Every structure is written in structure tokens, then in C-alpha cells.
Amino acid sequence: MAALLRPARWLLAAGVPPRLPLSLRFLAAGPGRPRVVSCLPAARARPFAGELLNQARLYAIAAERKNDLEENSSHRRNASFPRRDTDQFSWALMRLDTSVRRTGRITKGLLQKVFESTCHSGNPSGNQALLLLRSCGSLLPEISFKERTDFVHKIWDRLQELGTVYDVSHYNALLKVYLQNKYKFSPTDFLAKMEEANIQPNRVTYQRLIAAYCNVGDIEGASKILEFMKNKDLPVTEGVFSALVTGHATAGDMENAENILTVMRETGIEPGPDTYLALLNAYAEKGDIDHVKQTLEKVQKSDLYLMDRDLLQLIFSFSKAGYPQYVSEVLEKITYERRYIPDAMNLILLLVTEKLEDTALQVLLACPVSREGSLTNFGNFFLRHCVTMNTPAEKLIDYCKKLKDAQMHTTPLQFTLHCALQGSKTDLAKTLIKALKEEGFPVRTHYFWPLLVGHQKERNVQGIIDILKAMREVGVEPDQETYVNYVLPSFDNVESVRVLLQENECLPESTSFGIAELRSEAVKGNLDFVLSFLKSNTLPLSFNSLRKSLILGFRRSMNIHLWSKITELLYKDGRYCQEPPGPREAVGYFLYNLIGSMSDSEVQANEEHLRQYFHQLKEMNIKIYENIYRGIRNLLDSYHVPELIKDVNILVEREKRDSQKTSSDLEATLEKLKDNNQPIGDVLKQLILTLCSEENMQKALEVKTKYESDMVVSSYAALINLCCRHDNAEDALNLKQEFERLDSSAVLHTNKYVGLVKVLGKHGKLQDAINILKEMKEKNVPIQDATLLSFFHILNGAALRGEIETVKQLHEAIVTLGLAKPSTNISFPLVTVHLEKGDLLAALEAMIVCYKKYKILPRMHDVLCKLVEKGETDLIQKAMDFVSQEQGEMTMLYDIFFAFLQTGNYKEAKKIMETPGIRARPTKLQWFCDRCITNNKREALEKLVELTQNLFECDRDQLYYSLLKLYKKNGDWQRADAIWNKMQEENIIPREKTLRLLADILKDNNQEVPFDVPELWYDDDEHSPNSSPRPVDPLTEKAVLNACQQRKNRDAYNIFLRAQRQNIIFSSDTYRTLTQLLLLTDNFTQAIEVKMAAETHIKGFTLNDAANSFLIIAQVRRDYLKEALTTLKTALDLDQTPSKLSVTRLIQAFASKGDVQSVEAIQKMVSGHDSIGLSGMIFINNIALAQIKNNNIDVAIENIENMLTSGNQTIESRYFGLSYLFRKAIEEQIEPAVEKLSIMAERLANQFAVYKPVTDLFLQLVQLGKVDDARALLQAPVLNSLLELIPELREKEEAYTSAMKTYVLDNDVPSAKMLYKYLTAKNMKMNDLFLKRYALLLKNAGEPVPFIEPPESFEFYSKQLKESKENPS
């Protein structure tokens, strides 16, 4: 508040001194003197005056709007729609206000935006209209007078259309804008217009009309109105006189202009700064510097004061009238007041707008800006505006030089170039770039990109060539990026670019164009080009450098044949894998990235393509390394297409591997080997591992002792872990030492180190444990969140056992080694160990030590509670003194308050809350609330809410929300209901989330909700309707949820296992989340385990929609179809909506097993569940497929035909998509089915004019590479109808060749002509066979052939075509 009061006090103390800003001067004037500031035209016009007034106006409007809003919102809380618009409007208004306040100007864009959003808001109010109209004058120094006036007219008309009712204030505002913009208009017409609208002009209107007359020197007109005003007894103000000064001066009568001042005095009005300014401007416009000087002196001698902005106005007048030579004399008189810079900037902008840039620069250079600190740049606004106003390049370059010389700007040329580029001023930019080069600055390739972008948008080929030439001129070589991103996209094909560049001598000698060509074609998916390029290429190219573009291209064109060809070439050709890692690495990495770049749905959709690809690679004898294979495997796993893993696996180059054997087998083998004196290393390693996995420690140790000399590091690691698991500290330590002796640099896995620390600490081998910790540090063992948790448990275990020294030393070691930060959590055990022993003094001291060392206070609350319980007043005092000294009194008060609440000492707690000066600490309060909720401390929480009722700045709603959360947990609707009333009593307006929560509680308990529930627009993440109060462990549960959130499935699962062992039960939501995560990460068995655990703990536990969907998918994948069907049934019974994908997969799985009944069962189950979004075709396809699988092909076909030909069709024939059925039949090579299906498709097309099936079949054949079959289909008479249906088909080579053949056979010249025309128009390359046929047809018909007929025979071309199909180059 003090801060708010300060400026006011300053104002009051200052009184009304002459040096107050202009607008305040007017505000300070008595009520008898009406405000006249706004009645002057150019003189005292806007950029230099009146921000504060404007501002006040803006504020006032803003405030009104805000009131409207509040009224609205209190009436209709849910009225989100109108609110959004008004919000948007007030946002725009605020921007306008800020802009005026900070700079004294508005940009056109901003005004435009506000105008649009005002129009958008429907019915603009009078205030909004006023605001917009008033903004169109001198607040827009960057826009020419004419444009401003046009804009104000546009606003005026548009708002009127929208129903805004104008009053006199609007007309006056319009007049003012006219004056500011020196707009010539007829005052009498204006008055007539007002009269027509039935609006009475007022004094301000007359004053402004006088000014309008005076501006053009029409004293007669002005006098008429003046006369009129006198008759009406309207007061004549200073403003009128100032206007008259201008009027006489404009009429050329300076003498009378001067005389006005005398007249004024006679009528009792002393000339003020405005009048003098009018006079000064009048002299300036005449170029009369002497009189200006005299007048200025006169003003100085009087007690009047002209401000800098008045002088700036004078500069404008001189300059505009063509006397720039006097500008420097005025500049000398400037005193550089605090608000000078924005005013000067506005003048500079205005001068540039008026094409008076030289004066603008002069004013700019005179600006008092700090030139120290070489990195400050001033003048950007000037340069930018010059560029916008098309100032000539030579001038600009000169300005840049001057700015730089004056140390105002470090990089003016670069900045100007930036502006030119942004404004697409190509010529200016080119000149500036040359200037930059001449100045010795680097000219970089990307400077030209914005220019290329401009031409690219218009596909202006010549423009692009010109830019490339310009680049050449300044010696900049376009790089690959330039070609790929900015040049090539403008051309239809690469070849034409090459030719064009060559013609214009722009083709670079470097390789960049060639590579760019390749990259850009690759990205387009033109793999044919890529392959031929790579075959003939001589440029140095590596596989890796092409990776990104190739991947994009592969994904664009799913031509597996070309995929493999290209991969093979890159793999086998020495040109592309010269770098050391070699082709095997490169291909592996490429495959990894290829799959990684695809989305999971993409991989799923193209599963079959990828499979073919991998198999083709296999045939080409391409191999990848196993480690990369693992990466790919993980990817496929995470995409839920594990089915593909086996197909990648065939590419792996692997070492031989023994299949699993039991320990006894291995032992026998081992002994045999030993007897034969053969090496036993591998078998021994396996045996140890097997024994470890069998958890046979005794035997494992025996084997180790027996074959000690053949032991390897990894075996030791496994053994160490085994001993730790079996709590065998002695052997673990020995093994660790032997391990060390074997290889001192070997590093164990983090978990094994942690296991060692744990077991050693437990067995009192403190020093050894610490040594392990040290080793972890030295060897830089990675520490993860789980490791930190393990550290905590090690320490906490020791604390619970009461081992003070162990806790202390291990903690010390962990923290000082930097293995863990000394957080509150990890330091808990330091205090716990004393609390467990009941030694409160020691606990308190341990805490204080912690604070001194690490600035943390672990278990403060618990210690305090214990102290309060035991009534240890002295110790409480000690603790409190410490806290208030270290953390402040407020913290101390809260700590003790919570301790009292926790221990049920409510009276004492109440006293604390009555401490004067206590105020809300939201985070602390929330902490206690959460604690109460998790520990189900209802009474403590209720007391907290009760006692904080009068707490200063307390967020009551939030506290009630917490209380409701607890009630919800307990299903306590009666108490929740009471809260509703209590909140009304307390006059609290609940937030939406609180209302929703309350409504949920009531609804869950079948109670009526007594208020409108705000609707949810997003899915609330917390809904656990059926969780009942149970022993939940917050720490563990939170850990699970955290792990889930970070998608650490393994951590989460481990915590779950631990919780199971300790009999800790989670809430249903937690189980659900965990199950879902595990399913998502494809840990099926674990997920089922969690689900079963949840079912045993929580009666009626169910998974949610998403989890059930995942479950179905996982079950389908594992071929547990019956179980999946049960899951689906459960989900549907619960009225859930399983995902479309899950149901689809289940249906397809049954179909491929030929299980018609199950598919039909699902159809029955999901009927009515339309939200799943299954298409009706899925059942038709799959039932047919299932029937086909059962060798009931005829039944399947009969059914389909009936559906398509019977009168009552459920699905329209054009939506009757059978692609899936066709694809499956073709893929699985069910030959009779394929045959019968194609007969059916043809029959449907020929006899029933149902074309969809034949089209689908055709496309499937083409997609699956069965081109011949597709062609056969085309030669059937259905072809023409097909082409009519899908004209794009003609672009396929198979299609158009066959089409031409049919036309020749039918002697159908017109159709053939049309086809030829179509293909030529599309710029398609036609093969020779096609041309030969066409030529023959034309010749037979006696028509001219418009091209050279291919000379060879039909057989030749047909053979050629066939060959080229077989070996595409």
C-alpha cells in the first residue's frame, strides 16, 4: 500500500508547479476553464500531448468493461462463450493501453487487431467505438495522414453497421482525428451530417470546426461559427484563440496573428503555452527563425514554460515547411526531460512517414542515449521505419554509417538488412548485402533465404534465378540447405532446375547441388531417382549423411523392392561405407533410425511391408550387429509390434549360443571337460549363473572354490549379488576382494554395490561398507532415483535397529561423497534413530546438527509432536528458539501450531492462531492438509479449517477443498454436505473444482446435488469412486505413482512387490495406473500379477477403459483369445468403451483362426456400443475371412453378394470396403479364395454396377506387387468404368498401358485421344509400347501422329517393358 501511496504523496507535496507534465497542467486548471487541449489541429497535436488524458480515458473504459464482466460472471458462472470474447477484448484493450503508456503510440497492427476483436464481440459499445476512433490520429505516427483518415472512416462505417449508436462525443472524436490528420473537409457538410443524425453539436464541436476553418486560413468561416457561439452564449476559450492565431497566420496575416494575443488579454484570458506554440508554429512554417527566437525569449521571460515536446513540434513545423536548416537551433534549446525519448521517437517516426528522413536522423543523433557499453543499439525503430517507407538504399547506407560513427548502433547495416528481408524488399536487400560485403562483413548464405522464400511462395522461377545470380555476384555459394529447402521446391522436377541453372550459369562446381538434388528427391519419395543416382554417383557420399533424407523418402514411398535395392547398394558398394565402422554398423543404425522415426501406428500399419523388407535384406545377405538388433527389438516392443522382432532377428550376425541347460547337466559337462584337460571357462560361467538363478548359494560357492583359477569377473559379480541376497556378509566381502584382485578396474552394477553396502552395514562391517561407497564414487557408478531410495532404506533399516553409529557414518559417507544430496528424506534416519529409542533430546540435537550442516530440519514435526506429547517444556522452548532464530518467527509459529493440532492440543493451537500479525502460509497449510488426508486425520484437519477462519489472506476455499478430499476418501457425505452450508455461512465463493468434488461425493452416495455442477472440459485425473479407507502407506504409494508418471515400469513394479511383502495396500487408482503402465510397456505377466493383487485387496476392483484395452491387446498378442474375450465382456458390462484398436485386433485374431462364432459373439456384444467407432465392414470382412479359413468360401461369397445385391442394404455399396478380406486372402495365398473373390468382384461390377469391390481388389493387387493379376483385372471390360471412377488410376503405368490396348482393340480413337491428352497434360512419361499402339491406332484411322512413332516392333517394346519391370534401374 505504501508503494501505491508514494506517488500520490509526491504529487500532493508538489502542488501545481509550472513544470508539471502538460496534461496535469490542464487537470490542475480550475473548473471554470474548460479543457481545450484537444481543439488544436497540428499544433499541440497528439504524439506530443495528452497521453495521460488518453490514458485516463482508456483506464476508465477498461474499468467499465471490468464491471460488466464481473456482473456477468456473478450472474452466470457457466457463460463461458461470451466471456471468452470479452476477455479477448479486454486483453486487446490492455495492450493498447500499455502501448500508449509506454511509447505514446500505437502500431497499426495492434489497432487493427483491437478493431477486429471489437467487431467480433458482436455489438460494440459506444465506449469501445470512442476508443477506436480516437486512436486513429497522431497516436499512429508510422502511418500517413491519408491512411489514418481512411482507417477512421472504415471504423466509423463498420461500427455503425454493427449497430453502434453514435453520440456527440463520437462526432467530436472524428473531428479531432480529422484535425490531427490535416484532413480537408467541409465543416458545413459535417454539421449537416450531424443534423441528419439528429445530434446536437456542442461547444467542443464548434471549437474544432473553428480550428478546421483556421487550418485552411478561412477566417471568414471561423468568424461565422464564432459569431454563432457568442449568440448561443458559449464561452470562448484559449483554444479558440490559439486556433485564430493559426488561422490568421495561414491566411498570411502575421500581424493579426500577433494581435490575437492582445485581444485575448482584453477579454481576460492570458495567453498560455498553447497560444504561444500556435504562434511559434506559424513563424516556423514561414521559416522566420528570428521571430521564433524572439517569441521563445518572450515565453522564457514570462512565467510560462514550453516543454520539450512543444519544441519537437516546432522542429516538425520547420522541417515540414522546408526549413530543415533551423532544426539544429531548436534542438539546442531542448532540455531533455525525462519523457523525452519516447516523444522524440514519435517525432522521428512521423518525420520518416512524411519523407523527412534527414531531419529524423538529425533528431535521432541528438538523442541523449548512453553510448558506453559497446553492445547497446539505438535507432532500430528509425531504420525499420525507413525500410517500411522505402527510403532509398543509398540514403539508408549513409544513415547506417552515421549511426555507427556516432556509436549509437553497432550493427546498423545488419539490422537494416534484416528489416528489408522481413519486408521482402529484394532490391534493397541486395544493395545492402553488397554494402555489407564492401564494409568487410561476412555475407552468409542464409541472408538470401528470406528472399528465396518470397519467390518460392509465388513459384517465381525467374526471381529465384535472379537471387542465385546475386549470390554468385557477392561470392556466396548456395549450400545444400539452400537448394533443398528454398530452390528445388519451386520446380516440378530436378532436371529442369539443373538445365535452367546451367543456362543461367548458376550451376556451382561444388557437389552441393548434386547432393541437394538427391536429398530433395529422396524426401519426395522418388526412390527410382535415388537408386539411379546412387548407382552412377561419383561424389563422395556416406551412408550416414544420407540417412535422414532416405528415411523420409522410404516412408513416403512404400516400395519395398526399391528399399532393399537401395539398402543393398549402400551396404555393398564401397563408395558409401568407407568410414571405419563399416556397412554392418551403418545399415543397422539406419534400420534402427528408420523404425525409430516411424510412429507406432505407422509401424503397425506397415508391418507386412517391413517384414518383406527384412526378408529381402536377408536374401541379399545383409547383416546387422546384435547390439543394434536389441535396440530395434526394444523399439518394436514399445510400438506393440513384437511380431516383427523375429523378422529382424534373422538379420543378426551372432555368435553361437548354447541352449539352456540345468546346473547338473552343466556340472557334468564341466567335469568331463576338466578330465579331458579342455578349457572350461564358458561352461563354468554358465554353471555359476545357473546356480545363482537357482539361488543355490552353497553349491555356487563350492563350485567357485573348486575351479577358482578359471573364474571370470562376471561370475564373481553374480556370486556377490547372490551372497548379498542371502545376507551372507562374510562371503560377499571375500568375493568382492577376489573380484577386485582379478580386475581392479571392473565395475559392478549399481544394485550390486547397494546390496553390498546394505549387507555389510547390517553386519556391523561399517568400514567395509564405507569403502564400497567410496568405490562407487571413484568408479562413477550411475546413481538413479531407485538407488537413492535404496540408500534411504539402508539408513532407515539401521535406524530402526537403533544403530546410531551405523546411521551416522553411512549417512556421512553417502553425503560427503556426493552420492546423494543431503535432502530431508535421506537425513530422516539421523533423527529416527533417536526417536525410536525415545531419546528426544538427542533427536532434537541431531536435527539441529543437520540444520547447521545441511540447512535442513528432518522430522521437525515428529520431534515437536513427541515433545508436546511428553510435555517437555524446556526442550520445546529450545526447539522453538532455534527455529525462530534460524527460520523466522512465522515458521516457528506454524511448526508448533501443527504439532498442537497433531497431538490434539486444540486450545493451544487456537492461541497460536490468535498471535497478532500471523498470516497465511499457503504451502505450509497445504502440507499439513495433505498429511492429514493421507493419514486420515479427520479431526486435526477439521480443527485446522476451523481455527484458520480469521487467518489473514487464508485461501478458505482451498482448505475446504482439502477437507472435502478427505471426506470423499471416507465416503463421508453427511460431513461433506455440512461443508456446503458452512461455506455459505462464511460467504466463500467456491471454485469450480470444489463444487465438482462436492457433487461427486454426493452423487457417489446417491444424494441429490443441491447446485449446478460446473461442467468439465477436460478429464479430471482423480476419480476413485470406489476406494474405501484402507491401510495405505503414503510414502510407498506416492513412490509408485511417481515412478508410473515417469514411466519407470521396473521401479514401480519393484515398489509394488515390496509393498506386497510388507502387506501395504494401495488405492484402486494406483493399482490401475500401475497395471496400465505395465501393459503399456509389454510386461504382461507383471501386469496380471498387479491386477490379481488388486482384486484380492480391493473388493470389486476393476480396470478402467484404457487399461482394459491394453489388456485385450496384450492377451491377443499372446494368443489368449478366450481371456481377451472375457476382458472385453467385463469392460462392456461395466459400460466402458474399449479402444477401437483392441476390439479390432481381437476380431481379426478370431477371424484368422476361422472362429466364426466368436466374431459373431463380439458383434452381438458391441452392438449398441457405438462409441467404440467400429465400422460395420469389420464384421463382414472378418466373418467372411473366418468362413474362408473354414473352407466355406462359397458361403462367404454368397453372403457378401447377397448383402450387395439385395434390396435392403445395411451398408451403401460405395462404402462396402473389402480391402482387408482381399489382402488377407492374397497374403495368405488362399488361391481358391482369391480366384473366387475376383470372379465375384468382376461379376458385381459387370452385372450389378457395383465397382467398389473390384477397385479394392485392384488396389490390393497393385499394393501387394501382383501387377500381372491387377493388369488382368483391368483388361476385363470393367476397365472403362474403373477409369471413370478413379481418373487418377490413369497415371499408373499398368493402367494406362492396358487402357490403350483396349482402345486399340475396340478401335476407340476418341477415348485414346482423351487418354493421351490427359497424360500429356499431367506431364507423364509414356512408354514406347503405349506410343507405338497409339500411333498405329491413329494411322489406321487416317489421322496424323503428333509425335515420332517408335521405330521398332511391338514385340521389341513389349519385351523391353517387361525387362525394365523386372530390373528397374
Next chain:
Amino acid sequence: MAASVVRGALALCTNFTRQVAFVQKIPWTATADELRKHFPHFGHITKCILPFDKETGLHKGMCWIYFSSEEALQNAVQHENHVVDGVKVHIQVQKPKILQGDQTSDERERFLR
């Protein structure tokens, strides 16, 4: 290359503690090259991403620099004056994002197992 795959995987793993600096206010005249020349003074950088807007042909003055070590990152961030092309740029540690994807530690183990 195997190493690079593993490195890629490791980079993936250490994603939320990866050493990335977010640089702002880069002058329009600079490209990734200029940044690559400037930042090695503070430590090895593995990647520098300065996205260009294909609609305007200009970049947006923001860049991500991947350092190979935490130390290098800290060196760079703690340095007061970074001047690129005569303009002072603003640098900060890229705020960590929670990794989208499978559990990181698992992923690494699967890779190295």
C-alpha cells in the same frame, strides 16, 4: 557405430539430466556455425540445433546446445558475457522434461546386457 548407437541410447537415458543449454536472442546474422565456434570455449559440444522457419527463411533466435558434460554446460551458463556476431545472447540451462517413452534404466540395460 555401435558406440554411437549406445551413445544415442545413453543420451536417451540421461535425457532428464542431459546437458542442454537453451540460448536466446541470437542475432539473425548468426547460424549454427557461429554458435559452434563460440561455445567450444566452455567444453565439448555434441549438437547444436538452431531451427529455421521455412516460411520466413529466418531463424527465431533460439538454439539448443548439447554439451558432452555437465561441467561444460555449467561453464557456459555461468559465463556472463556471450557475444555472438557482436550481440549479447542469453543462455540458460534447458529445463528438464520428463522423458516420453519406456523406462530409461531398463532401456539402457537392455542395450548393454
